[in-house]
Amino acid sequence: MPIDYYLNIAASGLLTGLVYGLAALGLSVIFGVVRVVNFAHGEMMVAGMYGAVLLGGWWGLDPLLSAPVMAALLFASGWLLQRGLVNKFVERPEHMQFILLLGIATILVNAMLMLFGPDARNVQVPYSFDTVEIGPMLLDAVRLRAGAAAIVVAAALFAFFRFSRTGKAIRACADNPLGARVVGLNIDRLYALTFGIGAAVVGVAGALMTLLVDARPQLAPEYTLLSFIIVIVGGLGSLPGALLGGVLIGMSEALAGFLLTPSLKSLFSYGVLIVVLLLRPQGLLGKRS
């Protein structure tokens, strides 16, 4: 019995962790290519959550179906943001970039607070309380769907970077911006595309997250930090690392929430972050620079 219990918690944590990992994937893509740290990442994720909440409220749309809509919307916003503002800062000192994106994050989170208020909002789905039995485990249907969707999107992203021409061009950009420019790639366009993709991915993660958590503006800074933690634990710029980091953090949060008190679970993540920063700053799957 107790073993089953732990197994169940670990599996739930793994599924949640996949969604965390997807969000972190967006951050990692942007950092890996544009070399800009998106301090507004959690804010974009919560925007994706509210999008799913609104679509669910208006048309009863399932978050799984809202996800592509939010992907499109956030792709456009990310693209515009990079084109309009961030691109000017690519060559500027690091702290200037941070401050710019912190400013954008502050605007986004407070705009959402003003629009939606501080109270939690959720989406009603018919299968909210369903459970699925897999071997000895009893898993929430919502968690299974969110985790499965996260895997599908992550796989699509990996395939895009691995096989498509544009994906390869973006990777070339990440490896050597100067070389990419020399062979005739339009760096500015690829950067905008990348920022758009990163934003779209985190938008999808946000929409999926509404299956698990109620949307609140206060979640935004928490998710920004969570994505950072995951990316650093997994290895900055490593896509499989982000997914692995997400799963690790998701599982350790779930176990810590069960063994300690739920409110202490994020403390555990920060502990993991500090240890990784000190012992293996390049992350689990990252390469030493």
Next chain:
Amino acid sequence: MIGLSGVGFSGVTGRGMVLLVLTALGLAVAPLVADRYLVSVLTTVLWFAYVGQAWNVMMGFSGLLSLGHALYVGLGAYVSAALFVHFGIGPWAGMILAMLVAVAAGCIIGFLGFRFGVKGVHFALLTIAFAEVARIGFDHITWVGGSGGFFLPVEAGASDPLNLRGSPLLFYYVALALVLGALVLSRVLLHSRLGYQWLAVREEPDAAEASGVDLFRARMTAVAVSAALTALGGVFQAFYFNNLFPEQVFSMGRSIEIILPAIVGGIGTLVGPILGAFILTPLGELLTFLIEAGGLDLPGLKQLFYGVALVVIVVFRPEGVWPWLARRLRLVRQPGEGA
């Protein structure tokens, strides 16, 4: 790093000094004409000017970006408040321990960061992580109230400056003294051997090290000075507001409010944080006032405005308002002036 080589006192002409002294005198007599509300706004302005100055020691002088300065405010506030509430030790004595605790926290972060070569965004994240750990941790320390908040006893009409209990006027003058003290200290430090080392470390760490600067020591002292000064701001906050909530005191939002004055006024300049606070806080207050006068209730509008200010400044005046203003004013008054 263009934009950081700011205009300090050194660039200020006699005229500028006169302006500064006049401003200080004006602030000293301001409560004679200002009403209660205005004094409270000015106190807030001075508080942000002070903590902005303290943050500036790390980022502005030494190039170390801390995005978790709420940690030092919170530690200073909680330590002094706990000493007062539980042991009856007043803030004038308590602030020493408050500063020591903040310095110890800063040194732990600094030691971990600098010894293990945590740089750039990683260092900024380390500072955030420690502030967040404190936020969540203090939520669970019931000795100081936990998430329910920690309250200092308030007696109406009490006047006990030895325990920093008294009228808003007392706090106003304490805040003014803090700002002037931090300004003078920053000026002295910046023109000391240590200050030049900081600037060298900020601009070219490798070159600084090659010419014999102990990078680790220079950075650690910057963190320690900044943490100690910021903790004093926390002590002030605890006794001024008489209540502390981990969710507010240690929040990420608070850390951003602390960095705002220096960024708007001018990172690395002496006057910048003060000017920045004088620009931002009154504008924020005005905005709140207008919204309330319009009968609207929009929580978050002030912060939204701060976000816009951050973006506008960093896009259009990345070196801050003060260097630009100082240049402009001197140009206007004395066109043919040399360097």
